[in-house]
Amino acid sequence: MNSLRLGRREILQKCLALGSLTILSAAFPSELIAAWEEREKLARKPTPWNELGPFYKKSAPHTASLRAPGDPGIPLSVSGQVLDVRGDIVPEAKLEIWQTDHLGHYDLDGYRYRATLISDAGGKYSFDSVMPGHYPDRVCQHIHYLVTAPGHKTITTQLYFATDPVFEGDPGRNFSREPLLASAELVRPVVLRGDPKNVFADVNFELVMERL
Amino acid sequence: MIQVRSAVLLVIAGASSCLAQVRSEMSIATPAPVEAFVVARDGKAAAGWGKDGKVRVWNLPAGQVIRSFEPNGEGASQVCALSNLPCGLLLSQDGRWLFFGDSKGGVHIWDSTTGDVRFETSLAHYISTAALSRDGATLAAAPTGEPAQVFDLRSKRRLFQLTSDFGGPMAVKFSPDGSLIASADTDTAIRVFDTHTGKLRWRFDEMTLEPFTIDFTPDNKFVLVGGPNKSLILLDASSGKAVLSYPKQKDVVRYLEVSPDGSAVAVAYVDEKGSNILAPVMIFELSSGNVRAQWTPETPIIGGGWISDGHLLLATATPEALHIWSLR
Numbered sequence: 001m002n003s004l005r006l007g008r009r010e011i012l013q014k015c016l017a018l019g020s021l022t023i024l025s026a027a028f029p030s031e032l033i034a035a036w037e038e039r040e041k042l043a044r045k046p047t048p049w050n051e052l053g054p055f056y057k058k059s060a061p062h063t064a065s066l067r068a069p070g071d072p073g074i075p076l077s078v079s080g081q082v083l084d085v086r087g088d089i090v091p092e093a094k095l096e097i098w099q100t101d102h103l104g105h106y107d108l109d110g111y112r113y114r115a116t117l118i119s120d121a122g123g124k125y126s127f128d129s130v131m132p133g134h135y136p137d138r139v140c141q142h143i144h145y146l147v148t149a150p151g152h153k154t155i156t157t158q159l160y161f162a163t164d165p166v167f168e169g170d171p172g173r174n175f176s177r178e179p180l181l182a183s184a185e186l187v188r189p190v191v192l193r194g195d196p197k198n199v200f201a202d203v204n205f206e207l208v209m210e211r212l
Numbered sequence: 213m214i215q216v217r218s219a220v221l222l223v224i225a226g227a228s229s230c231l232a233q234v235r236s237e238m239s240i241a242t243p244a245p246v247e248a249f250v251v252a253r254d255g256k257a258a259a260g261w262g263k264d265g266k267v268r269v270w271n272l273p274a275g276q277v278i279r280s281f282e283p284n285g286e287g288a289s290q291v292c293a294l295s296n297l298p299c300g301l302l303l304s305q306d307g308r309w310l311f312f313g314d315s316k317g318g319v320h321i322w323d324s325t326t327g328d329v330r331f332e333t334s335l336a337h338y339i340s341t342a343a344l345s346r347d348g349a350t351l352a353a354a355p356t357g358e359p360a361q362v363f364d365l366r367s368k369r370r371l372f373q374l375t376s377d378f379g380g381p382m383a384v385k386f387s388p389d390g391s392l393i394a395s396a397d398t399d400t401a402i403r404v405f406d407t408h409t410g411k412l413r414w415r416f417d418e419m420t421l422e423p424f425t426i427d428f429t430p431d432n433k434f435v436l437v438g439g440p441n442k443s444l445i446l447l448d449a450s451s452g453k454a455v456l457s458y459p460k461q462k463d464v465v466r467y468l469e470v471s472p473d474g475s476a477v478a479v480a481y482v483d484e485k486g487s488n489i490l491a492p493v494m495i496f497e498l499s500s501g502n503v504r505a506q507w508t509p510e511t512p513i514i515g516g517g518w519i520s521d522g523h524l525l526l527a528t529a530t531p532e533a534l535h536i537w538s539l540r
Contacts, residue, residue, distance in 0.1 A: 051356060052379040052398045055440055057421045108421060108440045108464070108484055136486025146378065154378045156357065 042087025044208040048185050050158040052146065054137075055106045060096055060114040066129035068112075073102025073130030078143070078159070080126075080205040082119040084152065089123035090209055093149035097127065099142070104133030119149075131161070131201055140164050140178040145207070152209040159205050160187040233540050234507050237525070240275040240534045242268075248300060249515030249527035249534065252307030253472065257324065259303050259310055260515075260527070260534060267301065267312055269324045272536075279327050283312050283320055300339065301515070304348040309365075313339025317355050321365065331365050343393070345386040350407065352384045352393055360384045360395060362410065372410035374403065382439070383467075387428045392449065394435050396423035402437055404452065414452030419445070425467045429498070430474040436498075438465030438479065444496070458501040463491045471518050476504055478524050478539075480513060487512070493526060495539065507539055 067075060082090040095117040100106050107113060113132075119125045132141045141164050147155040160171075160178065164187075167174045171187040181187070191202040244264035251258040251272070259269045269279040302311035303324070310324045317335040319342070322328065335355035342353040342360075352374070354360035359374040360381055374381070379398035386393055386407065395403045402416040402423060416437075424439035428449060435447045442464055446456040463481035470477050476495050483489035492508040493516075509528050516526035523538040 049357060053382070053422055055421065056379075056398055056400070057440075058400050059420060105485055108442070136488050148378070156379060 044083060044085055044087055044206075046085055046153075046210045047147075047155050047157050047206075047208045048183060049156060050186060051180055052144070052156040055098065055108060056096075056144070056146065057098065057108075057111070057114060058096075060098065060111050060116045062116050062118070064115065064117060064127040066097075066099075066113050066115055066127055071102075071130055073133075074199055074201050076129045076131045076201045076203065078127055078129065078203045078205055079124070080207060082123045082125065082147065082149070082207045082209065084209050084211055086211075089121075090149050090152065091119055091121050091123055093119040093123070093125075093147055093152075093207075093209070095119065095125055095207075096146040098144045099129065099132040100135050102130050102133045104135045106135065138178075138180075140166050140181075145205075147207055147209065149209060151212055153212055155207060155209055157207075158186060159203070161190050161201075161203065162187050163190040163192070163201070233505070235538045235540075237536045237538050238273060238275055240270060240536070241532060242529075242534050245531045246527070246529045246534045247514060249529075250301045250303040251515075251517045251519060251525050251527075252303050253305035253518070253520050254307060255519035255521065255523075255525070257303065257307030258525075258527075258536075259301055259324070261301055261312070267310065269307075269310060279310075279322075279324050281310070281312070281320075281322055281327070283314055284318060302342055302344055304344050305346055306348070309344060309348045311342060311344060311351070313342050313353060319351075319353050321351065331363065331368055333363070333370075335361065341381055341383045343384045343386050345390045345407070346388055347390060350386065350390065352386070354380045354384060356380060359397075360393075362393065362407070374405055374410070375412065376401070376403070382422060383425045385426050385428060387432045387449065388430050389432050391432070392428070394426045394428065394449075396426040396437055396439070398422045402426065402435065402447065402452070404435065404449065416447055416452045416454070418454065424465060427468055427470045427477070429470050430472060436468060436470060436477060438468050440464045440484070444468065444477065444479070444501075446498075456501070458496065461494070466491075469518055470498065471522065471524075472520050473522065474498060478518065493524075493539065495524060505539055507537075509537070 082093040098114040117125045140160050142158040142160050145157050162171050166177050171184045175181045175184040188203050188205050194200045244262040246260040246262050248261040261267050267281040268277050271278050300313045310322045312320045315338045317337050319333045321331040323330055337355040340354050340356035351363045352360040358380045359376045361373045362371045364371050374395050376397045377399040381395040381397045383396040393405045393407050400419045400422050404413045421440040423437045426437045435449050438444045443460045444458040448455055464484050466482040467480040468477055477498050479494050481491040483491045490508055492506050495505040511528045513526050514529050518524055526537045528535045
């Protein structure tokens with residue numbers, strides 16, 4: 001038996017023709033279908049889950065400056081946007097982040113390299129830190145994220161870095177060297193700028209939440 | 213092959229100025245390095261997970277292998293027994309039921325006396341923690357990142373799932389009388405549930421860091437918790453109110469177990485800079501928090517537990533043998 005494979009456009013056109021879909025609008029169906037398709041292009045996959053721990057600590061300070069003056073390590077700027085799976089902006093999402101210092105040590109007694117951020121009206125967030133070191137009980141450098149927003153499923157995930165020596169320059173091939181990674185999606189490109197004596201790293205990490 | 217040693221090592225525990233008596237009880241030759249070890253409360257059986265993927269059960273003190281299981285080639289999950297290493301093993305107090313949680317979410321329970329499979333299921337992620345009720349009739353097991361699921365092992369039915377604000381537990385434990393389940397959760401709360409209904413009895417929210425480990429006292433009256441806060445907190449099991457906070461130590465509390473008579477607690481520590489740095493096992497008086505004993509072996513402790521005569525058995529491993537020690 002031949003199978004009939006229809007695209008979204010064909011399905012919508014057939015539904016309209018058969019009267020099983022009624023559009024209460026003065027717009028032409030073709031325009032609405034185009035708008036639908038445009039909307040579909042914005043759709044995103046939810047950010048993959050990754051373990052919460054270790055060493056989550058609640059009530060981290062509200063600050064975007066995790067790097068204190070004189071802190072050793074490569075200065076790191078992380079920025080991104082919080083969206084939902086339809087591509088809509090999620091403002092006022094609460095992002096709790098924590099990481100090790102440049103030597104791979106977590107601060108358990110205080111709140112160094114821990115922060116609470118709130119996404120702005122455009123869903124954007126950013127913070128300055130240092131490139132985390134390698135915590136001995138883990139394979140890769142990483143930053144922990146816990147993201148909550150009313151009406152959305154909580155995200156627990158981790159950000160990894162394409163420059164991590166563990167990936168040997170090819171995270172697409174070598175991501176599984178980190179046992180906690182199921183795909184390379186959480187490994188983000190790193191833009192290095194400055195001169196060899198003053199290297200700065202920039203990373204963009206978009207977060208996509210599922211609606212409840 | 214078994215070598216029973218009688219040497220008694222006297223170890224001066226410098227930091228705490230206490231005298232710990234560490235006794236080498238036996239060494240058991242193993243075909244592959246043992247990576248995790250659990251012991252039954254009666255001290256007559258022990259189990260270990262080997263690097264060859266096999267779980268072996270030994271009778272003690274003879275040290276003979278009485279059963280060997282080969283789960284499915286998967287690695288061990290994070291359930292621990294007086295160790296700061298992943299082990300995935302549990303042994304019921306009478307030694308009959310052997311639990312293994314694997315790194316893919318597989319749950320296996322065997323009858324260690326017959327080798328029969330008693331219960332198997334598969335959860336979404338690797339098993340972060342699990343507990344068996346004292347009568348061996350109920351299992352709580354949590355896939356990492358999700359609250360624990362509770363199973364009736366007689367009917368092989370899932371009864372209910374515990375709850376949390378986000379994430380799952382680092383540790384779960386049944387009260388000795390089986391009426392309560394305590395859950396030490398990554399959202400930093402301690403929760404205690406009714407085992408029969410699954411309803412939340414109380415939650416304790418005064419910890420800022422995620423707790424790692426939890427246990428009840430034998431009289432069911434108190435719950436003891438610990439974690440990266442490097443301290444132990446004693447909670448009233450009926451109300452959830454903090455009763456006592458023990459002095460902070462240098463290292464992170466990875467696992468704790470209250471002694472059978474309720475007079476002491478054994479704590480396995482992990483260095484906050486990573487488990488590659490050796491950290492001690494300590495025994496504290498439960499009523500005062502005073503240090504009774506402390507021991508840092510030359511190789512990592514791979515597991516152990518209290519046995520009913522009041523000894524704490526601990527295990528270390530070399531590539532060719534399992535070494536069992538007692539600490540008092």
